[in-house]
Amino acid sequence: MAQRRRENIxxxxxxxxYLNCIRCGLCLSACPIYRETLRETxxxxxxxxxxxxxxxxxxxxxxxxVDLMYKCLDCEACNAICPVGIRPADLAMxxxxxIHKTTPQPWLKKPIFHGYFPHPxxxxxxxxxxxxxxxxxxxxxxxxxxxxxxxPRQLQDMEHMVPELPxxxxxxxxxxxxxxMGEEKHRxxxxxxxxxxxxxxxxxxxxxxxxxxxxxxVFTPKQVKCCGMPAAGYGDIDLVKSLARFNxxxxxxxxxDVIVTDCATCGxxxxxxxxxxxDDPEYAQxxxxxxxxxxxxxxxxxxxxxxxxxxxxxARVTYHDPCHxxxxxxxxxxxxxxxxLIPGVEFVEMKESDxxxxxxxxxxxxxYHNSLAVNRRKMENVRATGxxxxxxxxxxxxxxxxxxxNHYNVNVRVVHPIQLLEEAYRRExxxxxxxxxxxx
Amino acid sequence: xxxxxxxxxxxxxxxxxxxxxxxxxxxxxxxxxxxxxxKPDIVVSPANTEEVSQVMRIAYRENIPVVPRGMGSGLAxxxxxxxxxxxxxxxxxxxxxxxxxxNMIAAVEAGVVTxxxxxxVEEMGLFYPPDPSSIKHSTIGGNIACNxxxxxCLKYGVTSDYVLGLTAVLPSGEILKTGGKAIKNVTGLxxxxxxxxxxxxxxxxxxALLRLMPKPKYTRTAMxxxxxxxxxxxxxxxxLLEGVVPATIELMDDTTINTIEEYxxxxxxTDAAAIxxxxxxxxxxxxxxxxxxxxxxxxxxxxATDVKVAQSDAERNELWRGRRSVSPxxxxxxxxxxxxxISVPRSAIPEAIRRIxxxxxxxxxxxxxxxxxxxxxxxxxxxxxxxxxxxxxRVEQISGEIFGxxxxxxGTLTGEHGVGVLKQPYLEMALGKTAIAIQQGIKKVFDPxxxxxxxxxxPAA
Ligand SMILES: Cc1cc2nc3c(=O)[nH]c(=O)nc-3n(C[C@H](O)[C@H](O)[C@H](O)COP(=O)(O)OP(=O)(O)OC[C@H]3O[C@@H](n4cnc5c(N)ncnc54)[C@H](O)[C@@H]3O)c2cc1C
Numbered sequence: 001m002a003q004r005r006r007e008n009i010x011x012x013x014x015x016x017x018y019l020n021c022i023r024c025g026l027c028l029s030a031c032p033i034y035r036e037t038l039r040e041t042x043x044x045x046x047x048x049x050x051x052x053x054x055x056x057x058x059x060x061x062x063x064x065x066v067d068l069m070y071k072c073l074d075c076e077a078c079n080a081i082c083p084v085g086i087r088p089a090d091l092a093m094x095x096x097x098x099i100h101k102t103t104p105q106p107w108l109k110k111p112i113f114h115g116y117f118p119h120p121x122x123x124x125x126x127x128x129x130x131x132x133x134x135x136x137x138x139x140x141x142x143x144x145x146x147x148x149x150x151x152p153r154q155l156q157d158m159e160h161m162v163p164e165l166p167x168x169x170x171x172x173x174x175x176x177x178x179x180x181m182g183e184e185k186h187r188x189x190x191x192x193x194x195x196x197x198x199x200x201x202x203x204x205x206x207x208x209x210x211x212x213x214x215x216x217x218v219f220t221p222k223q224v225k226c227c228g229m230p231a232a233g234y235g236d237i238d239l240v241k242s243l244a245r246f247n248x249x250x251x252x253x254x255x256x257d258v259i260v261t262d263c264a265t266c267g268x269x270x271x272x273x274x275x276x277x278x279d280d281p282e283y284a285q286x287x288x289x290x291x292x293x294x295x296x297x298x299x300x301x302x303x304x305x306x307x308x309x310x311x312x313x314x315a316r317v318t319y320h321d322p323c324h325x326x327x328x329x330x331x332x333x334x335x336x337x338x339x340x341l342i343p344g345v346e347f348v349e350m351k352e353s354d355x356x357x358x359x360x361x362x363x364x365x366x367x368y369h370n371s372l373a374v375n376r377r378k379m380e381n382v383r384a385t386g387x388x389x390x391x392x393x394x395x396x397x398x399x400x401x402x403x404x405x406n407h408y409n410v411n412v413r414v415v416h417p418i419q420l421l422e423e424a425y426r427r428e429x430x431x432x433x434x435x436x437x438x439x440x
Numbered sequence: 441x442x443x444x445x446x447x448x449x450x451x452x453x454x455x456x457x458x459x460x461x462x463x464x465x466x467x468x469x470x471x472x473x474x475x476x477x478x479k480p481d482i483v484v485s486p487a488n489t490e491e492v493s494q495v496m497r498i499a500y501r502e503n504i505p506v507v508p509r510g511m512g513s514g515l516a517x518x519x520x521x522x523x524x525x526x527x528x529x530x531x532x533x534x535x536x537x538x539x540x541x542x543n544m545i546a547a548v549e550a551g552v553v554t555x556x557x558x559x560x561v562e563e564m565g566l567f568y569p570p571d572p573s574s575i576k577h578s579t580i581g582g583n584i585a586c587n588x589x590x591x592x593c594l595k596y597g598v599t600s601d602y603v604l605g606l607t608a609v610l611p612s613g614e615i616l617k618t619g620g621k622a623i624k625n626v627t628g629l630x631x632x633x634x635x636x637x638x639x640x641x642x643x644x645x646x647x648a649l650l651r652l653m654p655k656p657k658y659t660r661t662a663m664x665x666x667x668x669x670x671x672x673x674x675x676x677x678x679x680l681l682e683g684v685v686p687a688t689i690e691l692m693d694d695t696t697i698n699t700i701e702e703y704x705x706x707x708x709x710t711d712a713a714a715i716x717x718x719x720x721x722x723x724x725x726x727x728x729x730x731x732x733x734x735x736x737x738x739x740x741x742x743x744a745t746d747v748k749v750a751q752s753d754a755e756r757n758e759l760w761r762g763r764r765s766v767s768p769x770x771x772x773x774x775x776x777x778x779x780x781x782i783s784v785p786r787s788a789i790p791e792a793i794r795r796i797x798x799x800x801x802x803x804x805x806x807x808x809x810x811x812x813x814x815x816x817x818x819x820x821x822x823x824x825x826x827x828x829x830x831x832x833x834r835v836e837q838i839s840g841e842i843f844g845x846x847x848x849x850x851g852t853l854t855g856e857h858g859v860g861v862l863k864q865p866y867l868e869m870a871l872g873k874t875a876i877a878i879q880q881g882i883k884k885v886f887d888p889x890x891x892x893x894x895x896x897x898x899p900a901a
Contacts, residue, residue, distance in 0.1 A: 020775060022473070023471055023472070023474070024473050024513065024574070024577065025473055025513045025574070025577040026576060026577050028511060029555070029576035029577045038551070039465075039468075039485070040468040040512065040529070041460070041462075041464050041465045041468035041469075046464075046468035049467060049471065050467060050468070053467055059463060059464070062463065062464070064462045064463075064464050068464060083767065083768025083771070084768050084771045085772070
């Protein structure tokens with residue numbers, strides 16, 4: 001049995017690596033969940049031991065075991081701190097794959113992951129009710145009447161997560177090719193994420209415009225499909241692979257210099273396509289080539305000679321490091337540098353800027369209390385900076401921070417760094433227009 | 441097995457979600473930072489002294505063994521529940537109750553993480569010096585129960601030098617208060633100190649009054665290189681004789697240096713016989729600088745071939761990075777390591793290291809030596825593969841020889857990690873029969889039924 005179980009976990013650490021876990025417990029200090037629940041079972045050290053016990057046939061997959069693996073935020077803080085190089089967060093994700101394969105799955109899972117995420121159009125239709133709710137003034141009315149107070153707090157929190165939706169998805173309105181303003185210096189393929197298309201469209205619009213302003217010809221393939229992260233998070237690795245193959249075939253023929261995304265989560269998945277498809281004889285090389293081209297927007301902009309905007313944004317700004325950017329992609333400095341390019345911005349560093357905000361995709365749905373508790377720590381650190389704006393490059397974090405600022409009454413605006421940059425460019429243009437119109 | 445009616449009672453005290461008994465929970469509380477394992481029957485996580493007292497009362501009545509546990513970073517297997525019964529998880533007692541700036545005293549609960557406490561007081565310009573390398577993943581209660589030390593002990597002393605008073609719960613459930621805010625206190629026997637280092641065998645510590653200091657404003661750090669181990673050892677005493685007490689003097693031997701270098705590529709001198717990391721600190725910049733100058737001069741006089749003083753915080757961190765990476769680097773070399781913790785008089789350090797090297801050669805297993813040279817506390821780490829029964833057998837023989845050697849040189853079995861179960865076989869050699877009998881007698885007074893952390897620290901009477 002142990003042998004079969006071992007084969008189920010593709011990257012199960014070798015016995016050598018298990019023994020290498022010296023159980024020092026350092027990972028507990030970095031685990032946002034353990035630091036809230038103070039229960040060893042929730043911590044990375046226990047996860048390493050539990051997976052080992054499972055592989056050795058001493059422990060079965062129980063509902064509690066499943067819950068432990070799903071409770072992990074996959075923020076990778078334990079991976080980063082482990083002095084021995086063991087990656088407990090990865091182990092939890094791999095266990096989810098085993099669970100997906102070996103245990104009966106909730107009936108909803110299949111329609112969500114196979115019927116929903118891979119199909120952009122269905123996603124777009126699904127936000128329609130929300131859109132109507134907002135556009136017909138129902139949202140304002142509901143808020144005014146205090147109807148939301150009647151809902152359980154969790155629903156209220158979720159209601160506050162979502163920003164004002166665009167009338168049409170960005171995928172439908174964005175031209176597939178946008179020429180550079182001025183001389184062409186870079187050929188960029190833009191990977192438009194699902195959230196960025198349906199909910200945070202303004203941001204991706206800003207991303208594309210900022211790139212065009214800085215000499216990029218931008219291609220945005222309309223057929224783009226989900227990067228695969230939601231499926232990966234729920235252990236469906238086969239689906240992730242098929243999405244990866246589709247996107248690779250869509251993007252590589254465009255022959256771009258780089259593939260840019262403004263979603264930390266998409267970026268971290270796309271950069272892993274090489275690893276995900278490494279055993280696929282037909283795709284291994286292509287996937288490697290694809291991943292090598294992927295850049296987060298801040299990473300890309302800071303690697304080219306971008307022009308600082310002249311428009312001012314007078315605000316105290318702090319920055320939250322998304323786990324999928326700071327640890328999964330090692331992008332820490334660039335978003336800060338980007339913000340510091342903007343005249344008028346007073347940048348303040350928050351304490352524990354890379355501590356997870358508690359979003360981790362769907363934790364607010366599946367583990368509401370933990371998600372909120374982890375978020376409290378984040379919001380207290382944001383509050384302590386006295387910032388007017390908190391910037392972060394991940395839609396999941398943005399929603400969670402927006403929810404948290406409402407829940408914990410922290411008065412901040414949550415934005416993507418690129419939005420501020422674009423705003424500054426627009427102000428610059430407005431100033432110039434002003435000056436020319438007064439004839440000076 | 442614990443009867444359902446007792447489980448109900450415990451749930452009524454601490455809340456249902458804080459009584460754990462799933463297979464996953466029992467595994468999660470079956471280990472600490474050693475390679476030992478044994479499952480408890482139940483895990484109970486109270487939130488304050490009163491709840492601890494009620495839980496203990498129930499356990500006492502029902503004759504359930506109780507093993508107190510902090511964050512499980514112990515290195516002597518002292519919190520492994522071999523006896524089964526209850527693990528009393530104390531991490532929820534995590535409030536800092538009071539910081540009395542005027543008296544420079546803090547009241548904290550036992551489950552507070554040491555690094556969190558240090559950060560809190562440092563923000564106020566205060567300083568809590570005890571700094572076991574496990575500060576981020578150990579609790580104040582665990583530190584008190586082990587009387588933890590660390591690199592800063594040379595100048596600032598160990599945990600027991602900072603504990604003025606304790607609140608503890610006896611196995612019977614009675615609450616015991618010792619000491620107080622008064623700095624001088626000789627009223628009665630010193631029960632506070634008796635509980636320090638008692639490894640959870642006498643009472644459950646729930647709250648502590650801790651002495652604070654003003655935070656030193658300036659620090660200088662140097663890395664000193666030697667081609668002869670003896671020269672490094674001589675330097676330690678020579679510096680102290682000059683009237684300079686550095687905050688730390690940390691030693692790493694050639695094997696340690698090479699192991700770290702292999703893993704981190706910091707540019708350490710791999711041909712050196714030893715390195716000392718020496719730090720001076722204080723509230724007057726000129727004094728700290730002058731002390732470092734003295735350190736450098738004395739080190740050279742004693743034969744140091746290179747003295748490198750960090751010029752910036754970044755350089756200082758780089759120097760410490762090597763020292764802090766010792767344990768993990770070792771784990772990358774061989775699957776297992778047994779970290780010993782002997783303490784010898786300072787003057788015996790060179791001899792101790794020579795003998796350890798000879799033992800390593802005799803048994804043909806690598807032993808790396810590093811530690812807090814300033815106070816004679818050495819950590820010989822034996823590297824091995826536990827799956828090989830022959831290697832494991834040799835490890836046991838090596839341990840015995842190292843402890844014998846330490847005692848012979850006027851030293852002892854453990855400077856900071858404690859006895860737990862791992863060092864019990866050598867206890868009599870270190871303490872003698874009489875001392876053990878007295879300690880067993882004291883244990884009886886606190887714990888007549890022998891229910892609290894049974895089988896740890898000293899053999900049952
Ligand atoms: C990487 C690493 C580095 C270390 N470095 C050092 C060092 O430099 N110096 C040093 O001294 N130690 C060091 N240690 C050893 C250990 O971390 C410390 O001794 C620490 O004090 C243990 O605290 P804990 O909260 O993890 O206690 P645990 O490991 O949970 O328990 C240790 C012992 O204390 C008892 N105990 C815990 N809490 C209580 C309580 N509230 N009341 C009564 N008994 C209690 C337990 O029963 C057990 O006997 C290190 C350990 C590791 C893994």
